[in-house]
Amino acid sequence: MTAPLQEKENDQPPSSAPRPAHPWRVAVLANIKAHGKSLPAVVPPDAGADYDYIETIDQIRAAIETDGHQTVFIQADRDLPYALKEARPDICFNIAEGLGGDAREAQVPALLEMFKIPYSGSRVLTNAISLDKTLTKRIWRDRNLPVAPFQEFTFGDEPLRPEMHFPLFVKPAREGTGMGVNEKAIVNNEAELRERADYVIRLYHQPALVEAFLPGREFTVGIMGRFDTVLYSRHPEWYEKDGFLRLPILELDSSHSITPGIYGLEAKAQSVGSEGAPGYLCPAPLDPELTKKLHRLAWRAHVVLGALDISRTDIRLGADGQPRLLEINPLPGLTPGYSDLCIQCTAQGISYEDLILEILYLGASRWNMLVPRDISLPQKKKTDPLNGAAKTTNGK
Numbered sequence: 246m247t248a249p250l251q252e253k254e255n256d257q258p259p260s261s262a263p264r265p266a267h268p269w270r271v272a273v274l275a276n277i278k279a280h281g282k283s284l285p286a287v288v289p290p291d292a293g294a295d296y297d298y299i300e301t302i303d304q305i306r307a308a309i310e311t312d313g314h315q316t317v318f319i320q321a322d323r324d325l326p327y328a329l330k331e332a333r334p335d336i337c338f339n340i341a342e343g344l345g346g347d348a349r350e351a352q353v354p355a356l357l358e359m360f361k362i363p364y365s366g367s368r369v370l371t372n373a374i375s376l377d378k379t380l381t382k383r384i385w386r387d388r389n390l391p392v393a394p395f396q397e398f399t400f401g402d403e404p405l406r407p408e409m410h411f412p413l414f415v416k417p418a419r420e421g422t423g424m425g426v427n428e429k430a431i432v433n434n435e436a437e438l439r440e441r442a443d444y445v446i447r448l449y450h451q452p453a454l455v456e457a458f459l460p461g462r463e464f465t466v467g468i469m470g471r472f473d474t475v476l477y478s479r480h481p482e483w484y485e486k487d488g489f490l491r492l493p494i495l496e497l498d499s500s501h502s503i504t505p506g507i508y509g510l511e512a513k514a515q516s517v518g519s520e521g522a523p524g525y526l527c528p529a530p531l532d533p534e535l536t537k538k539l540h541r542l543a544w545r546a547h548v549v550l551g552a553l554d555i556s557r558t559d560i561r562l563g564a565d566g567q568p569r570l571l572e573i574n575p576l577p578g579l580t581p582g583y584s585d586l587c588i589q590c591t592a593q594g595i596s597y598e599d600l601i602l603e604i605l606y607l608g609a610s611r612w613n614m615l616v617p618r619d620i621s622l623p624q625k626k627k628t629d630p631l632n633g634a635a636k637t638t639n640g641k
C-alpha cells in the first residue's frame with residue numbers, strides 16, 4: 246500500500262520565482278521492471294523492456310525533493326486509482342509506459358484527466374498517437390515533414406506497394422526501446438519480408454510497420470519548452486525567443502555496436518561506454534547547416550504532434566544524405582548517465598535535478614499551480630510550425 250504523504254512543517258520551498266504557494270506532494274508514476282502485476286499473461290520476450298528500474302524512480306524523487314517538495318512512488322498498475330485516492334498528490338510526475346493495449350502510454354494521462362489530477366508532460370492524444378509510429382508518420386507526412394516511404398501490414402499478406410523498394414525495415418508499429426528490433430528487421434526480399442512481418446504481428450499482437458531502410462547516420466534530438474515557457478520556467482535563460490530549447494544533437498554511432506547499424510533493444514541495454522554499446526556523440530560532429538535542419542525538424546515534429554514540455558525525436562539519414570523522421574518519444578527515458586535525453590542535457594550543462602524540476606514546473610504551470618512571471622511576451626511574427634506560413638502570436 247502507498248503511505249499517505251504527510252504535511253510538512255516548513256511550508257516554504259527553497260526555489261526562487263515562480264514559486265508555488267506551498268510545497269507540493271508529488272507522486273511519481275511509473276511501471277517498474279519485474280513487477281508481476283504489470284504485464285499481461287502472454288507477452289513477447291522483450292515485453293516490459295521500456296519499464297523503469299526503481300533506482301531511476303529514486304533519482305527522480307530525490308531531484309524533486311531538492312526543491313522542498315514531498316514525493317511518493319506509485320506503481321502504474323491496476324491499483325493506481327486506489328493508490329492515488331490514498332496519496333492525494335497535488336501533481337503527478339508521469340513516466341508510466343502503461344499496461345498493453347493499443348495506446349498504453351496514454352492510459353495514465355487519461356486516468357489522471359478523468360480524476361482532474363495535474364500531471365507533467367504530454368497529454369492523452371499525443372501519448373497515444375506517438376506510440377503508434379504509423380499514425381505519427383501519416384500526420385508528419387501530411388505536414389510535409391520528411392519520412393521514409395512506409396506501409397503498415399495488419400495481416401502480413403498485403404501486397405507490397407510499388408513505392409516500397411528493398412531493403413526494407415520491419416518493426417512493431419507500437420513499441421519502444423528497440424523492442425522487436427534486431428538485425429533481422431532488415432529484409433532484402435519478399436520471403437524475408439513476409440517472415441518478419443508475420444513474426445511481428447504474431448508475437449507483438451499488433452501491425453508491422455514496414456519502412457524503406459535508411460542506411461545513413463542516426464541522431465536523436467531533444468526539445469524542451471513551449472511558446473510561453475519563459476513565464477514559468479525556473480531557468481528562462483535556457484530558452485530561445487520562441488520559448489523552446491533545442492538540446493545538443495546526440496549521434497548514435499552503431500558501426501561497432503553489438504547490433505551493427507541498428508540501435509535496437511540489445512544495443513540500448515549496454516551501459517554507455519561499454520564494449521558492444523553504440524558510440525554516443527554529443528554534440529554530434531555536424532556542420533551548422535545540418536544541425537539547424539535537424540533542430541528544426543525535431544521542433545516541428547514536436548509541435549505538430551502537440552507534444553508538451555519535453556520530447557525526443559529520432560532521425561536517420563537516407564542514402565541521399567537527407568534526414569527522415571523515424572519517431573517521437575514524448576515520454577523519453579530519464580535514467581541519469583544512460584538515457585539519451587539525459588546525455589543531451591549533460592552536454593548542454595543542465596543538471597539532472599534541474600531537468601526533472603523543469604519538467605515538473607512546466608507541467609504544473611498548465612494546471613494553474615504557478616503564478617506566472619510578471620512579464621508580457623512580445624508580439625512577433627512567427628513561422629507557423631504546422632504550415633510554414635507566417636502568423637502573429639503573443640506566444641500563449
Ligand SMILES: Nc1ncnc2c1ncn2[C@@H]1O[C@H](COP(=O)(O)OP(=O)(O)OP(=O)(O)O)[C@@H](O)[C@H]1O
Binds near residue numbers: 456457458506508571
Ligand atoms: N527505417 C529504418 N531504417 C533504418 N533503421 C531503422 C529504421 N527504423 C528504425 N531503425 C532502427 O531501429 C531503431 C529503433 O527504431 P525506432 O526508433 O523506430 O523504435 P523504438 O523502439 O521506438 O525506439 P525508442 O527506444 O527510441 O523508443 C532505430 O533507432 C534505428 O537504429
Ligand SMILES: [Mg+2]
Binds near residue numbers: 422423559572
Ligand atoms: Mg527510437
